[in-house]
Amino acid sequence: MGCFSSKARRKFPGHEDPVLLASQTAFSVSEVEALFELYKSISASVIDDGLINKEEFQLALFKNRKRENLFANRIFYLFDVDRKGFIDFGDFVRSLNVFHPNAPQEDKINFTFKLYDLDGTGYIERQEVKQMLIALLCESELKLTDDSIEIILDKTFLEADVDQDGKINKSEWHNFVDRNPSLMKIMTLPYLRDITTTFPSFVFHSEVDEIAT
């Protein structure tokens, strides 16, 4: 197969060789191509520069480019692998790969640990969990009293924080997830297995077709 990138493709700043990406991920070459269709539309939605910035990410998730959300920020931050301030196509595919049903459980657990470790200290502190809980309550219609919040935090840390030092370390997190597998629900997107049927338009744009013509 090899690199058959057309001139148009090479000009695209975020683009990476789909064959290479497929070899590094659970996606097939045609699935990477389909993801590129999606990537193209998201990355052009606010600034047509071939890269996904935070506003474009917010627009894609919430249909509202101005909508700020703590958790979407964390996801964006983790997708932006080398902290460039934007997500390129390689970032996009490799990060979505962690959400693939076939991705190793270990990778999913590590991703959530980084997700919830807001200040990147290597621990999920009680204060961080409280902050996230409050952020969720603000975003949703759920209302809880301060007492209820403390009770929920107490209960959670009693179970997760085995050495009772007020924070959850990586191994405590792994054990906690083992006992509460539903926590990993957010880390799998089942339709990543059917990507090519979600984006039939890729059929008109794939590099394989370009070779044939």
Next chain:
Amino acid sequence: MRFTSLLRPASLNAFDIISFSLGFDLSGLFEEGTDGARFVSGAHVSNIISKLEEIAKVVSFSVRKKDCRMSLEGSREGVKGPLTIVAEIFELTPSLRVVDVKKKRGDIVEYDEFCNRELKPIIDF
């Protein structure tokens, strides 16, 4: 004889609750509209289940249930299959339940309509 009053829904920890955030719902990247909704209720689990069964009856959906999880399936075949909704009931605190509603199959517009027309008016206690 009905034993639904003996049902103890799974209790939610802080991370379960945090997981409800739309910010984690990457399906928005792939699909128009939202895929899930959550309702809070002070009612007992058995009452919530009864309410959902009532709604299903009105719109002629078939119901399957196991413990605190129910599946409501429509009969109309759409392009994406019949509308299938899964509702799961959890304990938020001893006096509050959360009903987590998700579309399992079917058209998202039909699902949004169902939530707004049938679910919301009845479920918001």
